[in-house]
Amino acid sequence: MALREVVKEVTTLYGNLISVQGKYVKRAYNGRANLKLIYKGDFMIVPLAQLHHPIKTSMIPDKFVRDKMNKLYYYQWKPVDENQTTLFE
Numbered sequence: 001m002a003l004r005e006v007v008k009e010v011t012t013l014y015g016n017l018i019s020v021q022g023k024y025v026k027r028a029y030n031g032r033a034n035l036k037l038i039y040k041g042d043f044m045i046v047p048l049a050q051l052h053h054p055i056k057t058s059m060i061p062d063k064f065v066r067d068k069m070n071k072l073y074y075y076q077w078k079p080v081d082e083n084q085t086t087l088f089e
Contacts, residue, residue, distance in 0.1 A: 004032070005036045008035065009037075011039075017075065018074070028046075044077065045080065
């Protein structure tokens with residue numbers, strides 16, 4: 001059985017933290033799926049059990065909708081080492 005996952009490509013790292021909008025975290029959590037974050041060809045998996053345990057969160061104003069705030073979740077960037085087998089396989 002293949003594990004379900006929500007995939008999001010991210011363009012910026014902040015130090016060693018990767019940020020993702022709350023709507024992707026919510027989509028993964030509600031869909032009972034892992035969150036796959038891709039950055040410059042590398043990727044990491046945030047397991048379903050860890051979705052609501054980020055390093056930190058922050059609220060930022062939406063660029064397109066006035067008076068709307070978006071929640072950002074920051075996770076430690078740990079790309080998957082393709083040379084090692086994982087528990088997900």
